[in-house]
Amino acid sequence: MNLNLRHAKTGLLGALALCFLVTLFSKFINPYWLYILYDIGINIILAVSLNLINGYTGQFSLGHAGFMAVGAYTAGVITNQFGQLNAFASGGVFLGALLAGGLMAAVAGLLVGIPTLRLKGDYLAIVTLGFGEIIRVILQNVDSVGGARGYSVMHGWTNFFWTFGLAAVTVYVIASLVNSTYGRGFIAVHDDEIAAEAMGINTTKYKVSAFVIGAFFAGIAGGLYAHSKQYITPGGFGFMQSIAFVVMVILGGMGNTVGVILAAILLTLLPEGLRFLAGVQQIPGVTKMYPLSWVGDTRMIIYSLLLIVLMLTRPQGLFAFKKRQR
Amino acid sequence: MNIWRGHFFSLAFVAAGCLLTGCNKSSPGPNAGGDVIKVGEYGSLTGSEASFGQSTHKGIQQAVDEINAAGGVLGKKIELHTEDDQSQAGQAATVVRKLISSDGVVALLGEVASSRSLEAAPICQQSGIPMISPSSTNPKVTEVGDYIFRVCFIDPFQGTVMANFATKTVQAHTAAVLTDVKSDYSLGLAKFFKEQFLASGGKIVDEEKYSGGDKDFNAQLTAIKAASPEVVFVPGYYTEVGLIALQARQLGINVPLLGGDGWESPTLIPVGGKALEGDSFSTHFSADNTSPEVQAYLTTYKKRYNETSDAMAPLGYDAMMILADAIKRAGTTDGAKVRDALAATKDFKGVTGNITIDPNRNASKSAVILTITNGAIKYIQTVAP
Numbered sequence: 001m002n003l004n005l006r007h008a009k010t011g012l013l014g015a016l017a018l019c020f021l022v023t024l025f026s027k028f029i030n031p032y033w034l035y036i037l038y039d040i041g042i043n044i045i046l047a048v049s050l051n052l053i054n055g056y057t058g059q060f061s062l063g064h065a066g067f068m069a070v071g072a073y074t075a076g077v078i079t080n081q082f083g084q085l086n087a088f089a090s091g092g093v094f095l096g097a098l099l100a101g102g103l104m105a106a107v108a109g110l111l112v113g114i115p116t117l118r119l120k121g122d123y124l125a126i127v128t129l130g131f132g133e134i135i136r137v138i139l140q141n142v143d144s145v146g147g148a149r150g151y152s153v154m155h156g157w158t159n160f161f162w163t164f165g166l167a168a169v170t171v172y173v174i175a176s177l178v179n180s181t182y183g184r185g186f187i188a189v190h191d192d193e194i195a196a197e198a199m200g201i202n203t204t205k206y207k208v209s210a211f212v213i214g215a216f217f218a219g220i221a222g223g224l225y226a227h228s229k230q231y232i233t234p235g236g237f238g239f240m241q242s243i244a245f246v247v248m249v250i251l252g253g254m255g256n257t258v259g260v261i262l263a264a265i266l267l268t269l270l271p272e273g274l275r276f277l278a279g280v281q282q283i284p285g286v287t288k289m290y291p292l293s294w295v296g297d298t299r300m301i302i303y304s305l306l307l308i309v310l311m312l313t314r315p316q317g318l319f320a321f322k323k324r325q326r
Numbered sequence: 327m328n329i330w331r332g333h334f335f336s337l338a339f340v341a342a343g344c345l346l347t348g349c350n351k352s353s354p355g356p357n358a359g360g361d362v363i364k365v366g367e368y369g370s371l372t373g374s375e376a377s378f379g380q381s382t383h384k385g386i387q388q389a390v391d392e393i394n395a396a397g398g399v400l401g402k403k404i405e406l407h408t409e410d411d412q413s414q415a416g417q418a419a420t421v422v423r424k425l426i427s428s429d430g431v432v433a434l435l436g437e438v439a440s441s442r443s444l445e446a447a448p449i450c451q452q453s454g455i456p457m458i459s460p461s462s463t464n465p466k467v468t469e470v471g472d473y474i475f476r477v478c479f480i481d482p483f484q485g486t487v488m489a490n491f492a493t494k495t496v497q498a499h500t501a502a503v504l505t506d507v508k509s510d511y512s513l514g515l516a517k518f519f520k521e522q523f524l525a526s527g528g529k530i531v532d533e534e535k536y537s538g539g540d541k542d543f544n545a546q547l548t549a550i551k552a553a554s555p556e557v558v559f560v561p562g563y564y565t566e567v568g569l570i571a572l573q574a575r576q577l578g579i580n581v582p583l584l585g586g587d588g589w590e591s592p593t594l595i596p597v598g599g600k601a602l603e604g605d606s607f608s609t610h611f612s613a614d615n616t617s618p619e620v621q622a623y624l625t626t627y628k629k630r631y632n633e634t635s636d637a638m639a640p641l642g643y644d645a646m647m648i649l650a651d652a653i654k655r656a657g658t659t660d661g662a663k664v665r666d667a668l669a670a671t672k673d674f675k676g677v678t679g680n681i682t683i684d685p686n687r688n689a690s691k692s693a694v695i696l697t698i699t700n701g702a703i704k705y706i707q708t709v710a711p
Binding site: 030031032033035036039147148149150152156225228229230231232233235236237272275279299300 | 372409410412414415416419420423424426427428429440441444445448464466510
């Protein structure tokens with residue numbers, strides 16, 4: 001179970017270089033699909049970071065959209081202080097804003113992490129849910145960020161390099177962390193908290209750090225989201241959004257990073273794919289005009305049905321090809 | 327986990343790579359059709375505001391069919407591309423990008439909710455595609471840029487209308503204002519009501535405040551009673567207005583209460599009951615309006631959908647009609663030319679009144695005033711701006 005760090009680092013560098021290359025060609029990609037790709041990258045960050053809390057550490061958080069909101073508003077407010085900048089300066093400002101958003105979210109993660117240590121399972125889920133709602137309601141009542149109307153982010157700086165580069169960094173950090181000697185503690189807390197404590201593991205510290213690290217990356221994803229949509233409303237960070245991320249983690253298989261990444265990709269593409277199906281005009285000679293237009297009206301029902309079927313047939317996670325070795 | 331460790335980066339990015347190549351092939355060039363004019367609509371067909379989105383869609387669809395039956399625009403049929411944003415933040419941006427870059431629409435209609443119009447507006451502005459919101463009343467929407475229009479009036483206008491109604495029709499010289507301090511909408515209406523009322527020689531004798539969600543208004547109403555105004559302006563939402571009316575009558579305030587379109591709801595009368603007798607509010611549209619355009623529209627709507635039209639559908643209908651008119655006058659579907667034609671729209675005879683687009687790309691149009699008599703909402707008059 002030793003992580004071949006040299007290998008992973010090469011992978012990370014390769015991924016970053018690839019992202020950079022794709023970014024250079026991104027103007028040839030249809031903007032609609034390009035922004036779907038950004039959504040995929042952002043959802044990968046969110047799902048993988050939530051996987052650290054819900055999957056590896058075995059805590060149940062329903063407040064991930066709240067952390068995302070903290071990051072989104074922080075980064076948005078920071079970049080709105082700047083006018084038009086050249087490519088180099090904007091990159092620096094953007095990275096700084098994203099990190100600041102991540103740090104603010106991490107502080108929020110610490111705030112939730114500490115008082116919820118005494119809680120487990122359903123109780124913890126309810127507290128984190130409440131926390132996410134508190135953030136949403138606070139944002140709804142702060143006039144300087146637009147209140148319920150929403151907040152306009154001037155710069156659309158999110159691009160392929162930032163989303164997938166940061167997604168790769170997130171995957172690298174969390175995978176390396178969980179596979180390190182230190183990171184064994186997360187899995188120990190997940191497997192058996194009492195046994196872990198008996199073995200001298202500080203379970204409190206592990207739980208809090210899972211929340212802090214998970215929230216940090218959720219905050220970064222929030223910043224990317226804000227600069228991709230360029231308009232954020234508190235309503236967009238409700239608990240339904242948190243549940244969407246939990247679904248990604250569960251569908252991918254708790255504590256299975258590859259599975260969670262694939263689930264994030266699948267669940268982001270699925271509704272858009274169904275939309276695409278509904279728009280199929282005609283197969284000449286075979287069908288009438290718009291043979292699949294019914295898919296458009298029933299799109300969200302099909303999506304929900306697929307989720308039910310997937311959960312019934314693959315309860316261990318859609319992409320759990322092999323059980324995690326213990 | 328460990329069998330994937332060496333591969334998962336490559337896997338993820340191979341997957342991303344496949345996607346990219348796939349996408350390039352699947353995107354049709356814009357305006358590939360040629361014999362049709364593609365118009366995009368994005369709206370909340372599902373989700374929490376589905377009833378607004380669906381009504382708007384019905385109005386737009388009716389307009390498209392009427393235009394096509396009459397021979398289309400510039401000799402071409404209008405083809406409506408509708409996408410659902412599920413009433414969700416973030417989705418409006420996605421579907422608008424799809425409509426512009428994949429479907430190649432020449433103009434966009436939508437949304438009802440101001441927050442989602444604000445999300446789509448910058449994308450339309452950047453792409454040079456004109457966008458018309460049927461019913462987003464927040465002033466910020468059209469401030470995004472010169473490609474963004476709306477066919478409804480903005481919030482403050484109703485304050486002005488009601489002040490004129492108070493001085494001219496009710497013939498009041500003194501007024502009190504009771505504002506919901508939690509709502510931008512209420513504050514905007516109150517501000518413009520006061521300005522116009524003072525300008526027409528009236529006097530504001532008392533100003534009181536409440537917060538949306540309050541149940542007891544006796545303190546504010548007692549103060550208002552002491553000032554004995556001739557009308558009370560209550561620019562709030564129907565949830566509180568019913569209670570305010572009840573408590574006002576109990577305290578013996580028997581002058582008319584006036585308000586804006588926040589009053590318009592099927593639950594207003596059940597809550598307020600007899601207390602609302604003689605009170606008036608302004609709104610966008612009334613089915614009791616006897617003008618031939620309105621009645622023709624209502625008959626067709628009733629025949630098509632077998633239901634009575636609300637205020638959202640006619641705004642959608644007008645948005646589509648104004649767009650068709652602008653494309654006709656521009657003689658082309660070029661974004662900049664259609665924008666100029668839209669901006670030059672003057673005295674367009676719409677179902678919701680005569681619409682002129684003002685320099686801020688908002689509709690300058692008449693409002694209708696409704697009064698509650700014998701427990702029913704009755705159309706009183708149309709007020710020009």
